[in-house]
Amino acid sequence: MIAPPLVLTIAGSDSGGGAGIQADLKTMLALGVHGMSVIAAVTAQNSLGVQGYWELPPEAVRAQLDSVLTDIGAHAIKTGMLASSALVETVAEVLAGVDVPVVVDPVGVSKHGDPLLAADAVDTVRTALLPTATVVTPNLWEVEQLTGVKVVDESGLREAAEAVKALGPRWVLVKGGHLPGEPVDLLFDGTTEYRFAGTRHDNLHTHGTGCTLASAIASYLALAAMERGSGGGTPDADLVDAVGKAKEYVTGAIEHGFALGAGIGPVDHAWRLRQS
Numbered sequence: 001m002i003a004p005p006l007v008l009t010i011a012g013s014d015s016g017g018g019a020g021i022q023a024d025l026k027t028m029l030a031l032g033v034h035g036m037s038v039i040a041a042v043t044a045q046n047s048l049g050v051q052g053y054w055e056l057p058p059e060a061v062r063a064q065l066d067s068v069l070t071d072i073g074a075h076a077i078k079t080g081m082l083a084s085s086a087l088v089e090t091v092a093e094v095l096a097g098v099d100v101p102v103v104v105d106p107v108g109v110s111k112h113g114d115p116l117l118a119a120d121a122v123d124t125v126r127t128a129l130l131p132t133a134t135v136v137t138p139n140l141w142e143v144e145q146l147t148g149v150k151v152v153d154e155s156g157l158r159e160a161a162e163a164v165k166a167l168g169p170r171w172v173l174v175k176g177g178h179l180p181g182e183p184v185d186l187l188f189d190g191t192t193e194y195r196f197a198g199t200r201h202d203n204l205h206t207h208g209t210g211c212t213l214a215s216a217i218a219s220y221l222a223l224a225a226m227e228r229g230s231g232g233g234t235p236d237a238d239l240v241d242a243v244g245k246a247k248e249y250v251t252g253a254i255e256h257g258f259a260l261g262a263g264i265g266p267v268d269h270a271w272r273l274r275q276s
Contacts, residue, residue, distance in 0.1 A: 011080030047261030
């Protein structure tokens with residue numbers, strides 16, 4: 001048996017199972033890759049919000065990274081909740097030395113508005129983490145947190161993407177789902193832009209959308225890398241294709257999101273499996 005493509009997620013654990021490491025690994029399994037995890041923080045979290053979180057020591061995060069990357073390796077890496085400046089620095093130092101695509105989801109707050117990144121870590125994300133990214137996937141709140149640019153309608157997506165691109169990532173995917181009207185995401189490489197339109201579903205159960213999208217992009221990049229063979233970096237066409245496929249997957253997951261507990265339920269990572 002040949003092992004499937006390998007994807008590593010570096011993120012926080014969600015005890016409710018809707019976001020974070022749990023959403024990442026479910027997405028990876030659904031898309032046919034082998035998911036591995038480095039846990040950076042543990043949250044007490046349910047459908048109503050985040051009741052608390054505890055970050056792991058940097059040496060524990062570094063040990064997990066070394067353990068996976070020195071033995072197993074990865075075809076793509078995705079980051080999520082990193083919690084503190086020390087953890088961002090630890091992860092960024094390792095990512096600066098890898099030669100696989102890196103998808104950075106610059107998690108700042110939870111779906112419920114609970115903070116998941118220390119205020120003094122924002123600048124470390126800007127200066128240390130974003131330059132390691134093949135693509136960074138901020139939502140509109142995260143764009144404003146990182147750059148000060150506030151987007152109020154679709155016409156502002158390009159300015160937002162330019163501001164984030166100036167921080168060093170190779171590509172930027174600005175997620176416009178919180179704007180009025182049909183959702184549109186903008187992918188930008190500093191010169192060319194691609195717009196990915198979607199369908200807005202009447203569904204409040206959207207916990208884990210950002211984690212799911214970033215993990216899906218990483219999964220599709222890993223699938224493309226394994227099919228293409230090692231070496232040569234990440235072609236632009238692979239990135240554009242991965243974002244389009246990930247957008248389709250997460251839109252379906254949102255459509256089939258389900259109630260869980262008394263608050264916001266999760267998206268359905270297994271929606272395609274249930275239809276087969």
